Amino acid sequence: MSDCIFCKLASGEIPAAKLYEDSDLIAIRDVKPLAPVHILIITKKHIPTLLDLTEADMPIISKIIKVANELAKKEGVAEPGFRVVINVNEEGGQKIFHLHVHLLGGMHFD
Numbered sequence: 826m827s828d829c830i831f832c833k834l835a836s837g838e839i840p841a842a843k844l845y846e847d848s849d850l851i852a853i854r855d856v857k858p859l860a861p862v863h864i865l866i867i868t869k870k871h872i873p874t875l876l877d878l879t880e881a882d883m884p885i886i887s888k889i890i891k892v893a894n895e896l897a898k899k900e901g902v903a904e905p906g907f908r909v910v911i912n913v914n915e916e917g918g919q920k921i922f923h924l925h926v927h928l929l930g931g932m933h934f935d
Contacts, residue, residue, distance in 0.1 A: 862930040
């Protein structure tokens, strides 16, 4: 998608300090963090929402969870606790229609 900011980040067209990268995913810090640790794990493949995943895309969900766990440990939020959030569509809080996961930690969530 030529106008998708996450596609541009994933392709390197927009430079970013990547915390993680492989053939399927990148992870970056959120520019408007909602917690002391707020990392976005973004698919390189343009998938608009969680609802748009196909059967062939299912392995990426496992990889996202694995990467979230690894990053939570690296960031020191694994043991105290953290959140992994996927917003879906407008009423679900999704702002950018490219599948991504929020890793949030470093604070107490009620």
